Amino acid sequence: MQTKQRSKGMWAVITGASSGIGESMARELGSQGVNLLLVARRLDRLKALGAELKEKHQIEYQAIDADLSLPHEAKRVFERATENGRHVQVLINNAGIGVYGPFQHYPVEEYLKIIQINVTSLMELTYHFVGHMQKHGKVSYIGNVGSVASYLSVPYFSVYGASKHFVKEFSESLNYDLKKSNISVTLIAPGGTYSEFTERSGQTLKKSAHASMMTSQAVAQIGLEGLFKRRRAVVPGWTNCVAVNFPRFLPAKWMLALNHLVMQKAVDYKK
Numbered sequence: 318m319q320t321k322q323r324s325k326g327m328w329a330v331i332t333g334a335s336s337g338i339g340e341s342m343a344r345e346l347g348s349q350g351v352n353l354l355l356v357a358r359r360l361d362r363l364k365a366l367g368a369e370l371k372e373k374h375q376i377e378y379q380a381i382d383a384d385l386s387l388p389h390e391a392k393r394v395f396e397r398a399t400e401n402g403r404h405v406q407v408l409i410n411n412a413g414i415g416v417y418g419p420f421q422h423y424p425v426e427e428y429l430k431i432i433q434i435n436v437t438s439l440m441e442l443t444y445h446f447v448g449h450m451q452k453h454g455k456v457s458y459i460g461n462v463g464s465v466a467s468y469l470s471v472p473y474f475s476v477y478g479a480s481k482h483f484v485k486e487f488s489e490s491l492n493y494d495l496k497k498s499n500i501s502v503t504l505i506a507p508g509g510t511y512s513e514f515t516e517r518s519g520q521t522l523k524k525s526a527h528a529s530m531m532t533s534q535a536v537a538q539i540g541l542e543g544l545f546k547r548r549r550a551v552v553p554g555w556t557n558c559v560a561v562n563f564p565r566f567l568p569a570k571w572m573l574a575l576n577h578l579v580m581q582k583a584v585d586y587k588k
């Protein structure tokens with residue numbers, strides 16, 4: 318309740334708001350009276366979501382179509398979001414893609430896109446918004462969506478996993494850098510979550526995968542609670558909390574073999 322009162326009337330940018338975790342975050346923030354700047358490529362979806370939340374919660378919204386796999390889109394999103402003197406107090410860097418399978422199975426262009434979206438655009442948006450938030454001086458929150466793979470080395474997910482390691486190291490260091498400022502930076506690290514990500518990343522779920530999958534609504538609620546508490550990192554779900562702590566106890570080569578085994582039992586890649 319306190320969080321809801323504190324966040325009411327703020328402006329929040331959410332990248333990847335057209336489906337999955339980003340859409341759920343928009344729904345959750347909208348229900349808290351937060352005004353929304355919704356970013357993704359599928360403009361029709363963003364507009365429909367914004368209009369629905371405006372009607373339900375009397376908030377304001379703007380849909381911004383952007384392809385974050387292209388250089389310079391992050392700067393354009395920042396400029397659109399802050400036009401007319403608008404003060405943004407929440408940035409959720411959620412847009413992310415991945416591909417699962419043997420390294421040579423995908424063209425190199427896919428990997429370049431992953432790095433551009435998950436790493437470069439995320440860092441660039443954070444850079445511009447930190448400057449903006451420092452300037453307006455109001456209490457502000459940045460949430461960077463990483464993954465359980467931010468903590469683990471996962472064979473068949475090498476580029477995706479490495480990009481999510483970047484998200485973790487970057488977010489946690491920046492959280493410390495900005496400790497005494499008006500801005501907090503929180504890593505939100507979900508595990509398997511029902512969304513379009515499974516299909517898009519070339520995975521097919523096997524029966525055993527469902528045991529630990531979470532809904533995007535649960536991930537969004539837990540992630541945002543941690544964000545507004547200014548936590549350094551949030552790992553939603555107890556099975557994911559266990560998973561991220563495993564590497565402390567096992568040698569790296571056992572860990573890699575175990576992760577490969579667990580993934581192969583849970584998912585297959587599209588041949």
Ligand SMILES: NC(=O)c1ccc[n+]([C@@H]2O[C@H](COP(=O)([O-])OP(=O)(O)OC[C@H]3O[C@@H](n4cnc5c(N)ncnc54)[C@H](OP(=O)(O)O)[C@@H]3O)[C@@H](O)[C@H]2O)c1
Pocket residue numbers: 332333334335336337338339356357358359360383384385386387411412413414415434462463464465506507508509510511512513514515517533
């Ligand atoms: N689902 C999981 O199991 C899982 C687990 C751990 C972490 N995560 C992370 O959670 C985040 C959200 O994923 P999700 O599960 O919600 O997947 P999702 O349903 O596929 O959503 C991904 C979002 O990113 C946007 N996006 C993709 N490519 C984009 C581009 N080139 N430019 C701008 N936006 C783009 C998509 O919108 P458009 O297609 O409309 O552009 C969509 O809104 C990602 O960072 C993902 O790595 C997911």
